Every structure is written in C-alpha cells, then in structure tokens.
Amino acid sequence: MSEATQKVDAPDELPEELIAEHGLSPDEYARIRKELGRTPTLTELGIVSVMWSEHCSYKSSRIWLKTLPTDGPQVIQGPGENAGVVDLGDGDAAVFKMESHNHPSYIEPYQGAATGVGGIMRDVFTMGARPVANMNALRFGSPEHSKTRHLVSGVVSGIGDYGNCMGVPTIGGETNFDARYDGNILVNAMCVGLLKSDRIFKSAARGVGLPVVYVGSKTGRDGIHGATMASAEFDDASAEKRPTVQVGDPFTEKLLLEACLELMAEDVIIGIQDMGAAGLTSSSVEMADKGGVGIELDLDKVPCREEAMTAYEMMLSESQERMLMVLKPGAEPQAEAIFKKWELDFAVIGITTDTGRFVIKHQGAVEADLPLSALADGAPVYERPWVPKEPQVAPKEVPAADGPLSSLEALMGTSNLCSKRWIYEQYDHMVMADTVARPGGDAGVVRVHGTNKGVAVSCDVTPRYCAGDAFEGAKQAVAECWRNLTSVGADPLAITDCMNFGNPERPEIMGEFVAAVKGMGEACTALSFPVVSGNVSLYNETNGVAIPPTPAIGGVGLIPDVAKMAHLALAHDGDVLVVVGK
Amino acid sequence: MKARITITLKPGVLDPQGKAIEGALHALGFGGVDDVRQGKYIEVEIGESDPDRAKAEVERMCEELLANTVIENYSYELEAA
Amino acid sequence: MKARITITLKPGVLDPQGKAIEGALHALGFGGVDDVRQGKYIEVEIGESDPDRAKAEVERMCEELLANTVIENYSYELEAA
Amino acid sequence: MKAAVVVFPGSNCDRDAKTVLTQVTGKAPAMVWHGDAELPEADLIVLPGGFSYGDYLRSGAMAAHSPIMREVIARAKAGTPVLGICNGFQVLTETGLLPGVLMRNRSLRFICKDVRLKVERNDTIYTRSYEAGEIVTIPIAHKDGNYFADDETLARVEGEGLVAFRYVSESGGLDDDANPNGSQHNIAGLYNERGNVLGMMPHPERLAEPALGGTDGAKIFTSLLEALH
C-alpha cells in the first residue's frame, strides 16, 4: 500500500451474495482484497464491479480485439479514445463510433434507444466534433412475436426523438428481423462528427493539482447497476431490475453540445470525457489512468437531483447528459460562464493528484481509496476457452421457385428486404442542410459543411451469413460496407464496429466471436479499411438462446466532390446497365 | 362510466419536461416555484356500469397500454355517467 | 403549497392523441371504450402558503404558460404542504 | 437585405437559415440569442426550426415567452417581416401573432419527407418569385404540424386569403393522402392579416440548392430579397 492511502472505514467482511450481485466472481473478489490488503467498502465494491464488468473492461474480448488492423495513413486516432478519427484532407477530419444499447432497449424501448443515441453522440462531441450524421443498426425478433411491434415502434421513436431534437440527421441504417432476437433485440447506434484535425480533444488528465469539473445535468439514481446489468445474461427475473431505466433529455444534451463546443473553441480544456455507462466512476478513472495521475473527488460538490444520495449511488449513477473535464487552473470562471449561459450545472468536484489513487470523499468520510492501476489496466483479462464451429452453410431442402418474378415478389415482401421508409421517415434526415444522399440508397452522404466534400456512411452485417459461418459472415459484412461506400462514389476510409454476441463463457459462442474478429481482421487488412473504434456487447442471450453472431460494421468514406456522387436511381431512358464482379 | 386517469412518473425518474417548465416559470417571474413534474391525464368513457368490473377494466388498460409501468405510476377515479 | 393542475382540450377541439389511444384500446379488445381524451397533468410546489394568493398565482401560471387557452381548459387543486 | 435569426435553446435549423440567407442575400444574418432583450435593426426576422426548450409542454410555448419575443412581437406589429419555419411557426401561433395551433400529427409520428405544396398567392413579399397556384416541392420534418383552428377562425383565414401554402397531391388536388399530418384545409403555411408575418411547417431552407435535391425553397428568400432589397 502506498503512503498516500487514507483512512477508510471498511467493514470486516462483505456478504457473499452482495459480491455475487455485483457480478464479481470469487476469484475477482479475492484479487480486490489482495490489491487493497483489506475488505473493500461498499462504494469500492461498486466501483470495482463496474470497472471490471464486461462492458467497461472488455475482459473477454480484449485479447482478440488487439489483433484487428487499426492503422493506416488516413487514421488520426485509432481505438482507445471516445471515438476514432480519420483524415478528410484540408485539415478536416471525421470522428465516429458505433455503440450498443441492447439490454436497456429491450427493457424500455423508447428510453433505451434514445439514451443509446444520446450516448454515442456524446462520445463524438467529447472529441471536439460537431455530430453531423447518425445511423442505426437494428435487429428485432420475428414480426409475429407478440413483443416485436411494441419494440420496433418504441425503439424507432426513441431514436427519432433524440436525434431529431439534437438536430443531427439520421441518414441511414439497417433493420433485420429474426426469431433468434425475440428475447434480445439489438440497438446499435452510430454517430459521425466533423472537426479540424488540429482541434481534437482527448480524455487524459495530464497534470497534478488541476480542477476536475462536472457539467451537464444533475445526478439522480438513474441506471444504477446499468453497466453490470448490460453484462449479465437475462432471465425471467430481470423484470425486477426495471427501476434502473435512464431517461434521456435530448434538449439538455443539445445545450451540452453547444456549451462544450463553445468552450472547446477556447484554449482551456486539458481532458474531457463523457459520463456514459458507470458514469462518474468510469469517466474519472479513465481520465486519471490515461493522464497517469491520481484523482480525488469530493462528492459533496456533485450536483444532485435527489436527496440523500450515497457515495455508492453517485459513483454508479448513469444519469445522462453529463460530462467530466479537467481544466487549466484558473479557467474555471470562464468555463462556468459558458455553462451558465446554456443553463447547465457546473461544479468543481475534485482535483488531480500525484498519488496514483482514486479517492472518493463524501460528508467527511473517505468512501473509497483505490489504486488506479487496479481499476483500469489492472482489470482482469480472460482468454476464454473457445471451440471453432463447423460452417453450417450446406443448403437444406429449398423448394424450387416457380419463376424469377414470383421469387422476386416473395423476396421483396419479406420483412428484411421490404422498404424501410416507415422507419427513416420518422428520422429527420435533412436537418443541417448538408444531406446529399438520403436514406433509401446504399450509403447516406453528408457534405462537409461549406465544402464540396462528402462523407459517406453505411452500416452492414447479414446475421444469417454469420450464423452459418461467423468468419465468412464478418468478412462479408466488411466487404458489403466497403461496396456500399464505393457505390456512391466514396473512397472507403475506415470502420467502427459493434460486436453483438451471446454468452462468452460458452466456448461455442466464444468461438463465434473469435471467428468473427478474424474474419473482420482479414477483410479490413485486404481492403486497407482499418478499425478505428468499436464496441462489444456480450451476453445477448435469454434462457440459454443466443442471438446469431452479429458483428455490425459501420463504415465511413470520402467523396472528394459530391457533384460526382453516384446515385441509385436510374437517371435517363436508354442508360446502359452493367454488372461487374462475378 | 367515465374514468379519469392520471399518469405520473415514478419518484426519482428524471422528468425533463417538468424541469424545463420549472425553468420557464422561473424566467417568467414565478420565483418560488419548485419541484415541477409533468404527467398525463386521460379521460375514457367505458361501457361498463358495474364499479368492480369497471375498476378491473381501467386497471388492465393502464397496465397494458396507457401507462409505461417501467417508469410511470397511474391512479384513477371512476364516475357514473 | 402543492398545486395539481389538469389541462384538457376544450370540447370540439380535435384530439389526435386521444383518438389514437382509443384506436389502440379497441385493437387491444377494449371494445366498449369511447370518447378518449388526453390532457396534461402538472404538479407544482409553490412557495406560497396563503390560499388566495396561491390560487391567484396558479391561475396566472396557467394563463401565461401552462395552458394554451385558445384550445385548452385548466383546473387545479391546492394542497397544503 | 439585413436579416436576423433568433436562436432559442434547442433551435437546430438556425445554421441552415443562416446558410441560405447568406447565399441568397450575400450577407450573413445577425444571430440573436433568445436571452437578449435587444434585437438589432433588421429587414427580416427569422424564427428557425428546431426543438426550442425540447418542445416540452407544447411546441413553441416556452420560446414564445422568452425575452426576445417581446421585441419580435412589437416589430411584427409594426410591420417588420417575420418568417417562422416549423418550430418558428409553432412559436408564432403560441404568441398569437398567427391564429390557430399546431397539434400532434394525426399519425402521432414524426414525419420527414418531401411534400408537394400549392403556393396560394404570389402577391406577397414571400412568394413573388413563384407563380400563383404553382406546385412546389419542399420537405417537412415535424411531429406537431397538424394545423387546427375553430370554425370561425378558419372561415376568417380562408375569407381573407391568409393561407400561404397547402399540402397537395402532384396534380394539385387537396386529397387526404397528400395531407401528411391532418391539418385542417391542408394548411401548411399562413400569413397574418397584414401579410408581413408568415409561418410555415415545411422547410424552404432545406431545398434551396441543386445538390440537396431541389431549389423550390430558395424562392421564398429570393422573393424577400426582391421585395425588401
């Protein structure tokens, strides 16, 4: 233990059920005890449990994600920050990422999807970018399932209401239906932002004695345990976990966006990080860890919406529309003026230290004093056992089609291929007045404001293929995304991904994951189409039924001159149709 | 019978609308105003005159459609036509 | 005091939400349901303990902001804290 | 022509309005923050689209009470042209500068798509670049655009020729199918009696450039430029 440790009033022992409820295995708990040399406090247990959850630590996936190609001359920022950044030339850059909000959207489709969109947009504007395009990749259960209708309409209106209110166009996405998603829908939201490549903001809190500042909405008891919930398999008792639903407030997020961009135009921010899953805990740990400093928070200063919130609750709250920043000393009044103008909360809640420890004080007591090294980089990493799965692509008995026309008709009537106009008409896809290719085509395209350059975006994966062969299916998803971008005339630049799978503790699921990562990696390497950001969502399983492996790919490309963009519509009578490829 | 149903957010659930209304009331000079919460009010004429059956029907409507019981509570009054 | 304010559409004013709810209730098998109207319910804590002044204040809030008196009526109850 | 665009918390088409005004007039408009009590001299005031105050309570209700609106109302009454687009139209009805209200769309859903509009008159400052009765394409993007007024108001609005635009089919018919949101008399836009205030749900600023798919929206701004120099 370092000298800097403070006096903590820790209990003698914590009940086993409590530890299990926090999703920590006995081994993991033993590690914490060893690390601390004592029993953790409840607040510490909460902090560790969220930091070591699958959602935050990527403990099952990390070793495999490392194998993905992430470099290229176009890459300004690869995985590791809030979002990836690619070069668009002339000092312009695109920032993008995709993220899942699967479990919350199943429990409360409207709010779950809305807060998913809010979260991914925060990831993008935390980097200093103005969000300019949203996409969403949705998987629902079979259209006949009793819940599907309710889920579709809730998810779509949640995505729409949040993005529409933010004034960011939703320019495309994809939607599939399959009975294997009956109990686990997937809501993957992607956001693309634009910034100048010399004005990128990162999360590292470099420097000691710097003010740690909280801005945005007040903290309530929303979503406590959301991060652990997102990493736990569902069963019929999960309805009990309902009060953890977070409610989105896109209006406040719009103010937060404008206030952050206004402050970012000044030269006062050292590090900035949005509070997403595991809110104050993960944001402050990440900032301190990346900056190589310690951090001390005084929770008495945290703006709270509810009375008598405990340290545990404040550290684990997932209230939305909040940000944490580390400022240059003395810049507080300037920053405060901007946030007050936008009618947002602003509070200095802590300071960076040289102790390497994460210290939480509340009402005169030290509620947590943990070594930062144990929380972030020291989180467990598992090489979970996996077994390869035989490709299941041998065609079963397929009844003979009675002619191409009727087959075409039948295909067009399927829920996966039918028009998605009902969905994308609920999304404002024209706000910002730069949408040059609207939904309905292969890729959506927005102009870089004030230029002729276009950013093309596409989301793709065909879960059916991945269920047959995860390796080939993931390869195909990358290739399809690449084709969709090129088909509007864009040069594909890079991808983000959202890896949605079942329970990784089952070797055959882990096998699917491994195969998909390998397939993605192979395709990305072959196409010089690196991965610059991404997200993993595991445990998409209900009562032992897993979703088909669903590695959703979100790609971004550059169109040097939108006047030369290619369109889907046939333009003139007498145009010649050509098939290329084999 | 007529049912008058009030649907409110559960305590602790964030109420962005209430918050914004509170801000607007302050700006309009209603300084002492606090704790504004917005809910829904729904009136339904039900073709049921037996109070017990009416109650059961209204509750079923609230549970199945009118209230989002994940985040909302409901209450109601019945009034004979 | 706490004010519980109910805002309803004036009779004769089209109510798209009420109509949609009615349709959905019918679809769910609540066949006897009729005349569904949706309004708003707002709770406000006001820093005023004198009932007359509280009444005046709530009415002013409703007239100025909470209700659009072109299409909406309001009613309220006051409750001592 | 010197324009001013009012920015409310939650406005999100303010930049779009600025872009098109700059393109058409050659001059960037003044962007005025809602909290300011002062409004600069302007030949045209634009209330842009968006979700002022999140559209909470009622769309436009809270913005209608912001300090800057007192000044906007005074200018409108003195004859300054005021153009309210989408949320701006909702704000105008909430202030009473335009009659009626914009209720939830009858589908209860947000709708974003191109619609066909009939330009009812071309003798106003906003429409002189159009032909009278011209059918144009302009997008809508709203959840609360369902125009409602009582019978008496409707009769007056129609009698005085205050309807600016109606939703129509490609052939100009007032079919119900062409009415995207349930508006009475397919009303998409409305003038005040004096003709200096126009509120419209469709977004002319979004279809004012060939690259965006059309230029029908630009004519509102070129009309204003011609009328106001």
Ligand SMILES: Nc1ncnc2c1ncn2[C@@H]1O[C@H](COP(=O)(O)OP(=O)(O)O)[C@@H](O)[C@H]1O
């Ligand atoms: N959830 C969604 N959100 C927005 N747009 C969508 C969504 N789902 C589908 N779309 C749009 O509908 C069109 C058709 O989608 P899809 O059938 O997946 O096409 P494709 O197979 O050609 O990629 C695309 O332009 C796509 O962007």
